[in-house]
Amino acid sequence: MIVTAPPTRTAVVIGASFAGLLAAAAAARGGYQVTLLERDRLPTVAEPRPGVPQGTQAHILLHRGLLAIESLLPGIERDLLDAGGVPFNTGQMPSLGDYGWMPQNDLAYDIISISRPLLEHLVRQRVLALDQVTIREEVKVAGVSREGRHWQLHDHDRLVARTDVLIDASGRSSRLPHWLAELGLTAPEAAVVDSRLGYAGRRYRGTVPIHTGAVVFATATEQTGALVLPIENGDWLVCAAGYGEHRPDRENEEFETFLDAVRDPVVADIARRLEPQGDVAIHRQTANRRIPYGSSRDWPAGLFVVGDAMCAFNPVYGQGITVAASQAQLLRPALARFDGSARTTRRIQRRLAAVTNLPWAVSTSEDTRIVDPNRRRTPVELATGWWTGRMVALAAGGDTASIRAFARVYHLMGTPLLMFSPAVVRSIVGSLGRPLPPPGPRPEVLAELTPAALRQAQGAQGAVQRAPAFGRTPSTR
Numbered sequence: 001m002i003v004t005a006p007p008t009r010t011a012v013v014i015g016a017s018f019a020g021l022l023a024a025a026a027a028a029r030g031g032y033q034v035t036l037l038e039r040d041r042l043p044t045v046a047e048p049r050p051g052v053p054q055g056t057q058a059h060i061l062l063h064r065g066l067l068a069i070e071s072l073l074p075g076i077e078r079d080l081l082d083a084g085g086v087p088f089n090t091g092q093m094p095s096l097g098d099y100g101w102m103p104q105n106d107l108a109y110d111i112i113s114i115s116r117p118l119l120e121h122l123v124r125q126r127v128l129a130l131d132q133v134t135i136r137e138e139v140k141v142a143g144v145s146r147e148g149r150h151w152q153l154h155d156h157d158r159l160v161a162r163t164d165v166l167i168d169a170s171g172r173s174s175r176l177p178h179w180l181a182e183l184g185l186t187a188p189e190a191a192v193v194d195s196r197l198g199y200a201g202r203r204y205r206g207t208v209p210i211h212t213g214a215v216v217f218a219t220a221t222e223q224t225g226a227l228v229l230p231i232e233n234g235d236w237l238v239c240a241a242g243y244g245e246h247r248p249d250r251e252n253e254e255f256e257t258f259l260d261a262v263r264d265p266v267v268a269d270i271a272r273r274l275e276p277q278g279d280v281a282i283h284r285q286t287a288n289r290r291i292p293y294g295s296s297r298d299w300p301a302g303l304f305v306v307g308d309a310m311c312a313f314n315p316v317y318g319q320g321i322t323v324a325a326s327q328a329q330l331l332r333p334a335l336a337r338f339d340g341s342a343r344t345t346r347r348i349q350r351r352l353a354a355v356t357n358l359p360w361a362v363s364t365s366e367d368t369r370i371v372d373p374n375r376r377r378t379p380v381e382l383a384t385g386w387w388t389g390r391m392v393a394l395a396a397g398g399d400t401a402s403i404r405a406f407a408r409v410y411h412l413m414g415t416p417l418l419m420f421s422p423a424v425v426r427s428i429v430g431s432l433g434r435p436l437p438p439p440g441p442r443p444e445v446l447a448e449l450t451p452a453a454l455r456q457a458q459g460a461q462g463a464v465q466r467a468p469a470f471g472r473t474p475s476t477r
């Protein structure tokens, strides 16, 4: 008897950044022959590329994202460490928020800090090593059409691919709403919350007496913040951020002034000890934007949307890659069982959208609070705002249950219901009628970073080894 193998199902993914690569891994593991179409020529080494203009900016991969990528691409965590990624527990990272310094603790989660181009390079190597995945570079998809139950993709007049399943992972610049309209289908309206956050980033090299990153969050009253992260090769990524008219500029000199003016100088102090490795790069496309794909009755069979193409976040919360990875985790079994129907497609797409619920709530509620503190709020918003504020204030005051809950929500390790766990409820109820505990002190390690400490260290060595990188008059701090 001759046994014929069932025809292999095919998937085409538009875009070979994180959402596309991870969706391709998921589809391949779900039994599909996958083709990635990418408009860029991809670098053979880890370096920024035009298709992802945010590539030079600091990126954090949350713990949930690390777990999700490891589950899709076993061994990637080892790759990141072998390539020089810097592991640390985010609870140990000096962090100044609305309520003061968080006490340093081991109750949060580990991350591996690495530059975005290197992370993408390592993930790409793992994905392209999968037998069922091929990539076609320098193919810019300009339109899609349907032929029976198949999708066809066009680069203007040229047919570039034909497939059973089409996954759009083309990021914020996705043209899908336009393509759906061309097909006579409903193009759902995007929800947008834009806090007009601007990023400026610069790479540095050198050593400082601290092994984690450090962050000063912008707040409703202080609309600028700064972040520094250690990455591979002894390099550091320094990021300045500000809302609206407080957005940082691309001038190297202004970057320095900006960092100095942030309400705590920790990031300026660290940068001052390092050597810049290039110019400042800015990025201002940071609006939260979510499109409710899959909600219309005419959503077509075999079409899925993931990553920033479906939901992009204000990047300050570091959620985008983790959301893309969590969506890929969901896609893997869903595609393996996929029956090809429009009904199942819609159901899967709605589940992909549900992955964005928690991070969307985190980033849009925070952004609204910061940019529009006087907005009239519903009673539910007022109550949850009060509860969250109280929990974060207690966390800053050292309450263990609140620190744990805050870390779990921040790393997307659970649902917002964690903020209402019995331990948190006990802490909040117990704090009523009492003054809030004072926040943690400024972490001691930061005293070693001030210009005064720098001068002292240099004096002890008997010679000033080099002028401060920023060439300005050192303050008397």
Ligand SMILES: Cc1cc2nc3c(=O)[nH]c(=O)nc-3n(C[C@H](O)[C@H](O)[C@H](O)COP(=O)(O)OP(=O)(O)OC[C@H]3O[C@@H](n4cnc5c(N)ncnc54)[C@H](O)[C@@H]3O)c2cc1C
Binding pocket: 014, 015, 016, 017, 018, 019, 020, 037, 038, 039, 040, 050, 051, 052, 054, 057, 058, 059, 060, 061, 062, 139, 140, 141, 142, 169, 170, 171, 172, 173, 174, 199, 283, 285, 286, 306, 307, 308, 309, 315, 316, 317, 318, 319, 320, 321, 322, 324
């Ligand atoms: C300043 C900044 C900082 C950020 N920091 C963090 C962070 O700390 N942590 C975090 O998790 N996330 C962060 N993000 C978000 C993160 O960059 C994205 O969520 C992540 O890259 C996943 O995006 P994506 O793959 O959906 O889209 P993208 O990364 O934008 O990639 C889209 C891909 O599709 C390709 N493409 C586009 N159109 C076409 C076409 N027509 N045909 C073929 N190919 C096409 C592009 O070339 C690109 O390769 C940050 C974003 C910004 C802007």
